[in-house]
Amino acid sequence: xxxxxLEVNNLTTSFLINGRWKTVVHDVSFAIAPRETLAIVGESGxxxxxxxxxxxxxxxxxxxxxxxxxxxxxxxxxDLPQEAMRRIRGNEIAMIFQExxxxxxxxLTIGSQIAESLILHxxxxxxxxxxxxxxxxxxxxxxxxxxxxxxxxxxxxGGMRQRVMIAMALACRPKLLIADExxxxxxxxxxxxxxxxxxxxxxxxxxxxxxxxxxxxxVAEIADRTVVMYRGDTVETGPTAQIFAAPKNAYTxxxxxxxxxxGSLAGISMPIRFxxxxxxxxxxxxxxxxxxxxxxxxxxxxxxxxxxxRFDIQGGMFRGIKGRIHAVQDLSFAIMPGxxxxxxxxxxxxxxxxxxxxxxxxxxxxxxxxxxxVDLLSLDSRKLREQRxxxxxxxxxxxxxxxxxxxxxxxxxxxxxxxxxxxxxxxNAKVADLLQRxxxxxxxxxxxxxxxxxxxxxxxxxxxxxxxxxxxxxxxxSVSALDVSxxxxxxxxxxxxxxxxxxxxxxxxxxxxxxxxxxxxxAVMYLGEIVEIGPREEIFGNPQHPYTKKxxxxxxVxxxxxxxxxxxxxxxxxxxxxxxxxxTPPARQYQQVSPGHSFMI
Amino acid sequence: MLxxxxxxxxITVILVVTLVFVAMRILPGDPAVAALGDSxxxxxxxxxxxxxxxNVPLWHQYLDFLVNIVTLNFGTSMITGENISAMLLxxxxxxxxxxxxxxxxxxxxxxxxxxxxxxxxxxFPDYIARIIALAGFCIPDFFLGALILIVFGLKLDLFPVTxxxxxxxxxxxxxVLPAMTLGLVMAAFTSRLTRSxxxxxxxxxxxxTARAKGVTxxxxxxxxxxxxxxxxxxxxxxxxxLTMLSGSIAIELIFARPGVGxxxxxxxxxxxxxxVQAGLLVFALFVVVVNIAMDLxxxxxxxxxxxxxx
Numbered sequence: 025x026x027x028x029x030l031e032v033n034n035l036t037t038s039f040l041i042n043g044r045w046k047t048v049v050h051d052v053s054f055a056i057a058p059r060e061t062l063a064i065v066g067e068s069g070x071x072x073x074x075x076x077x078x079x080x081x082x083x084x085x086x087x088x089x090x091x092x093x094x095x096x097x098x099x100x101x102x103d104l105p106q107e108a109m110r111r112i113r114g115n116e117i118a119m120i121f122q123e124x125x126x127x128x129x130x131x132l133t134i135g136s137q138i139a140e141s142l143i144l145h146x147x148x149x150x151x152x153x154x155x156x157x158x159x160x161x162x163x164x165x166x167x168x169x170x171x172x173x174x175x176x177x178x179x180x181x182g183g184m185r186q187r188v189m190i191a192m193a194l195a196c197r198p199k200l201l202i203a204d205e206x207x208x209x210x211x212x213x214x215x216x217x218x219x220x221x222x223x224x225x226x227x228x229x230x231x232x233x234x235x236x237x238x239x240x241x242x243v244a245e246i247a248d249r250t251v252v253m254y255r256g257d258t259v260e261t262g263p264t265a266q267i268f269a270a271p272k273n274a275y276t277x278x279x280x281x282x283x284x285x286x287g288s289l290a291g292i293s294m295p296i297r298f299x300x301x302x303x304x305x306x307x308x309x310x311x312x313x314x315x316x317x318x319x320x321x322x323x324x325x326x327x328x329x330x331x332x333x334r335f336d337i338q339g340g341m342f343r344g345i346k347g348r349i350h351a352v353q354d355l356s357f358a359i360m361p362g363x364x365x366x367x368x369x370x371x372x373x374x375x376x377x378x379x380x381x382x383x384x385x386x387x388x389x390x391x392x393x394x395x396x397x398v399d400l401l402s403l404d405s406r407k408l409r410e411q412r413x414x415x416x417x418x419x420x421x422x423x424x425x426x427x428x429x430x431x432x433x434x435x436x437x438x439x440x441x442x443x444x445x446x447x448x449x450x451x452n453a454k455v456a457d458l459l460q461r462x463x464x465x466x467x468x469x470x471x472x473x474x475x476x477x478x479x480x481x482x483x484x485x486x487x488x489x490x491x492x493x494x495x496x497x498x499x500x501x502s503v504s505a506l507d508v509s510x511x512x513x514x515x516x517x518x519x520x521x522x523x524x525x526x527x528x529x530x531x532x533x534x535x536x537x538x539x540x541x542x543x544x545x546x547a548v549m550y551l552g553e554i555v556e557i558g559p560r561e562e563i564f565g566n567p568q569h570p571y572t573k574k575x576x577x578x579x580x581v582x583x584x585x586x587x588x589x590x591x592x593x594x595x596x597x598x599x600x601x602x603x604x605x606x607x608t609p610p611a612r613q614y615q616q617v618s619p620g621h622s623f624m625i
Numbered sequence: 626m627l628x629x630x631x632x633x634x635x636i637t638v639i640l641v642v643t644l645v646f647v648a649m650r651i652l653p654g655d656p657a658v659a660a661l662g663d664s665x666x667x668x669x670x671x672x673x674x675x676x677x678x679x680n681v682p683l684w685h686q687y688l689d690f691l692v693n694i695v696t697l698n699f700g701t702s703m704i705t706g707e708n709i710s711a712m713l714l715x716x717x718x719x720x721x722x723x724x725x726x727x728x729x730x731x732x733x734x735x736x737x738x739x740x741x742x743x744x745x746x747x748x749f750p751d752y753i754a755r756i757i758a759l760a761g762f763c764i765p766d767f768f769l770g771a772l773i774l775i776v777f778g779l780k781l782d783l784f785p786v787t788x789x790x791x792x793x794x795x796x797x798x799x800x801v802l803p804a805m806t807l808g809l810v811m812a813a814f815t816s817r818l819t820r821s822x823x824x825x826x827x828x829x830x831x832x833x834t835a836r837a838k839g840v841t842x843x844x845x846x847x848x849x850x851x852x853x854x855x856x857x858x859x860x861x862x863x864x865x866x867l868t869m870l871s872g873s874i875a876i877e878l879i880f881a882r883p884g885v886g887x888x889x890x891x892x893x894x895x896x897x898x899x900x901v902q903a904g905l906l907v908f909a910l911f912v913v914v915v916n917i918a919m920d921l922x923x924x925x926x927x928x929x930x931x932x933x934x935x
Contacts, residue, residue, distance in 0.1 A: 082836055114839035121837075126830040130929060131852045141838050176928040192838065 027098060028055040029199050029232040030079070030117075034092035037071070037078045045089065049074050050256045052092075054249075056200065059226065061233040063247030063264065065240065065279070067507040068478070071256040072236045076202045079234075080119055081109045097199065115145040118193035122205035124185035128177035134188050135161075135173035141195040160191040164221060181597055182371075183214035187221070194225060201226075202234045207242065211370040212534060213596070216578040219245055238507060240283040241537075241580030244268060252276045265584040274305055281308045282512040284537030286564070286579050293561050295364065295542050297519050298512035317362035317522050318544055323397070324358035325528045326382070326415070326496045331355040331391035333374075333381050337602065350601040351377040353552040353609055355391070361495065362522060364529040366539040366560070368575070369549035372600045375532045378549070379498045382530065383417050384408060395496065413443055416489035420501035422481035426473040432459075432484045433469025439491045458487040463517060479510030483517065490521070500532045515542055536579045540564055545620070548572045551601040553612065558621030568615075568623040630920055634913040641909035642902075646690055649898050650683065673703075690902070699903040704895045709903045712888060717907065719789045720884040723807065723873055726800055728866065730808025731815050736858070738812070739819025744846060746824065754816060761813020767875040770806040774879060777802055787881040803880045807869055818861040822854035829853070856927055863919035867912055 037049040049071040056062045064072045077083050078090045081101065094101045096116060101109065113119075121127045129137060138160060139153040148156070154173065161169035164187040177185055186206060193201055203222065207215040223246065226233055235246055243250055243264060250267050252260040252275065260273040271277045278301050289296060294314025301308050333352040336345045352374045359365045367375045380386040382393050384400055393400045395414050403411060416439075419425040426435055436458055437451035446454055456466035462483040473481055482502060489497055499518070503511045515538060521527055533539050539546060540560060547557040548571065556569040567573045603609075614622040657670045657679065665673075674680045678689055693700060699709035742754040764772075778786035790796035826832065827850055835849040874886030885907050892900030924930045 080837060082833065110839050110841065112839070113837055119837040121830060121834065123830050127834045129831040129835065129849050129853070131927060132849070133928075140840065144839060178929045189834070192834075 028057050031055045031095040036091040037074050038089045040087045048256050052258050054251050056232040058232055059230050061247050063235045063243045063250045065243050066253035070253040072253050073204055076204050076236055114141050115196045116198055117200045118198040119202040120189045120193050120206045122208050124182050133174050138192045145196045164191045182210055186218055200232045204236045213578040241582045244582045244584045245580045268584050282509040283582050285582050286537050289540050297516045315523050319361045325361045327358040327394040329356045329392045332389045333377055334389050345605055347602050347604055350552050350603050359528045361528055362526045364531050364543045366531045366543035366546045368539055373549040374552040375549050376500055379500045379532050413492040414494055415496040416494040417498045418485050418489050418502040422478055422485055428473055431470055436488045436491050462487045479506050482514050496528045498530045556623040562621040638909055645902050645905045700899045702900050703897045716883050716885050716888050723803055726804035727807035731811025734812035735815025736819050738816040742820040743823035758813040758817045761810055766810050766872045770876050770879040773802050773806050789883040803876045814865055818858050822857040826850045826854045859922050866915050
């Protein structure tokens with residue numbers, strides 16, 4: 025066997041936390057051969073990123089300890105002095121990170137940030153480095169690379185910034201590329217582009233890739249072999265196909281069982297909860313049957329008609345209006361009691377703005393939003409407050425949407441008290457009830473948000489939304505920030521609550537696999553408009569609009585057998601609906617495919 | 626954007642001018658009596674008021690006042706009869722050189738100490754730097770001025786202690802002690818600001834990116850981190866320069882330096898309306914100019930603002 029590019033043996037990393045050493049990565053061993061892709065997969069806190077940073081020698085000096093052995097082509101890295109290690113970083117091992125938006129220095133041009141590596145490690149002149157940089161930018165398929173050399177990162181989209189990061193990483197032709205969740209923050213079509221790009225470049229350059237991710241779908245797409253980590257330990261290592269086909273470890277099975285798979289509900293019209301998983305064996309228990317929660321025949325609980333929202337773009341010397349973002353354009357849909365309508369689309373398509381307009385957190389230009397026949401958009405603030413009890417919202421970031429200075433009990437009680445539904449004393453009893461309802465314990469009411477995990481916080485947010493007994497809940501990317509197993513639990517909780525309380529959900533999400541699980545009907549948004557709407561089974565099984573098809577095709581398939589399909593590399597950016605002042609949107613025609621299923625022509 | 630700032634500035638100046646005008650008129654005490662003394666006869670007082678335009682209605686005085694400002698005609702002193710514009714022009718350079726010198730000293734000392742403090746966080750040099758900075762905050766500038774004057778001027782006799790100097794070398798010599806006083810206070814402020822801003826920036830993702838690229842630690846700090854850290858430092862600087870202006874008044878008094886501050890104080894003491902008005906106006910313009918300069922500096926440092934500025 026050829027010598028592995030990287031050989032990690034018994035890697036153990038500890039951090040000094042409050043004066044005590046805490047081991048966060050424990051005895052991890054693996055090897056990566058040339059041209060091979062190894063994935064480390066695990067949930068938050070599994071130690072996968074720390075493993076990568078330990079290999080790079082980038083953990084905080086003085087407050088971390090790395091033991092074991094890391095060999096790059098037979099050369100031990102952990103014994104190297106700082107200066108020698110610095111010469112390896114960016115030169116022989118390069119790394120790209122999760123957050124393309126914050127990983128580039130905002131005050132330096134992208135060209136100079138790439139050229140820097142070349143000048144540093146290769147010792148070439150600035151002029152040569154600039155020429156090489158342009159070549160690299162072309163290599164990562166940045167359109168009009170030469171012209172963009174002198175631009176600053178803020179002019180680039182997330183996907184383009186990640187391409188710049190990749191160009192930077194590839195500058196010195198590293199033997200090993202470490203990619204730490206490089207696509208997690210990106211939209212699904214952009215994720216597909218970046219994954220394809222990494223695959224193609226790996227073939228061209230012949231480097232080894234260490235790919236860190238929490239997404240089993242991405243693992244299946246990209247990795248030859250996989251290491252599964254759980255709380256700092258390796259629980260399973262093996263060829264990706266084998267791990268997917270016959271996982272040996274209970275945790276691996278749990279992880280795989282929780283992965284939402286596109287197409288898993290084909291032929292079933294009802295949403296079905298994720299199977300509960302036996303923590304001991306990691307095997308799914310008997311799948312629950314779908315329950316029909318929708319009350320048909322009556323009047324819709326929420327009806328949106330012709331909703332339109334625009335944002336002015338100001339500019340120029342006199343702050344005149346230079347254009348308008350047509351964020352939401354003539355949107356109409358209705359939701360029945362007990363029904364979930366998913367609003368899907370990518371960044372900037374207007375799905376979150378729609379949610380905010382319905383809640384009147386953003387002012388709509390025109391249209392109506394009727395909650396049980398009352399138009400929310402025409403109410404004064406007093407009447408609106410009255411009506412808001414009927415419709416509540418859950419946000420994406422459970423960390424940012426709870427006040428850190430309020431106990432969760434206070435947070436949940438507040439909507440009841442301010443709406444005059446309960447006195448503070450009565451509210452306490454209700455809080456206990458709500459906490460139990462969302463699967464937490466009543467005594468947790470006295471705790472502060474930082475004492476909870478992400479999933480628990482999202483449960484608290486759900487309890488807070490339920491406090492005023494709403495009929496409709498607008499869930500804006502509510503499970504997107506959660507780990508996959510936690511995501512499944514929260515989705516199940518939402519479905520359980522729907523069954524019990526006849527809740528209607530407007531489920532705003534970019535995650536097609538979750539949408540397939542939870543929704544009765546799906547509306548696909550593109551550039552502020554609904555391009556296709558229909559029953560979930562129809563949209564997933566028989567998509568009509570090209571954008572719907574593109575969106576579905578971009579979702580990573582959790583099936584390693586399909587790994588070698590290579591899509592044509594596309595450079596399409598997600599465009600935003602910026603129009604000149606005075607632009608009149610064309611009248612749209614919809615074609616009906618089957619009852620309730622129509623798409624834009 | 627720049628145009629907006631200019632319009633804002635003009636409005637600010639007009640407001641200040643009006644405020645000054647009103648404030649001077651509602652002050653107790655008669656300027657004519659103040660100028661001519663208690664023994665002046667009624668005719669003398671009347672003719673003084675006539676000469677100074679104090680006997681016309683207030684609105685008329687205000688209009689005259691505005692017209693004079695626009696034409697840069699600040700009139701003559703009620704007390705000495707000197708031309709105010711000429712007087713201010715003679716004094717302004719002293720104030721400007723003091724402020725600029727103090728700023729340079731503050732930056733040259735403050736920024737490196739702040740960087741050192743941040744990079745060696747928690748170490749002995751960091752503690753020393755922080756204690757000195759704290760001392761700089763706690764000691765009032767007039768006290769520090771007096772201290773410096775006694776030690777370097779009187780005891781060691783290294784620099785002249787009073788006056789502003791005449792030719793260039795003597796002016797520079799006279800500048801040392803006052804500039805040092807204000808500069809040290811500014812350095813204390815700047816070092817703390819730089820330290821906290823740099824610590825914040827060093828946590829950012831792009832610093833990790835730079836390290837992952839194999840950039841040397843020194844380069845990480847000076848090229849990648851410091852420029853980002855300077856954005857909040859410049860904000861603090863802008864606010865601080867304005868505080869320093871009022872500090873300069875006290876310093877000018879201690880070192881008996883000429884300057885707009887002393888002109889203003891003398892004017893207030895002798896209830897010399899036109900003088901005070903003109904002095905305050907100069908200060909207001911100073912504030913406005915500093916603010917605009919800060920805005921331009923931001924744009925220079927932070928490319929994200931360039932597009933917005935266009």
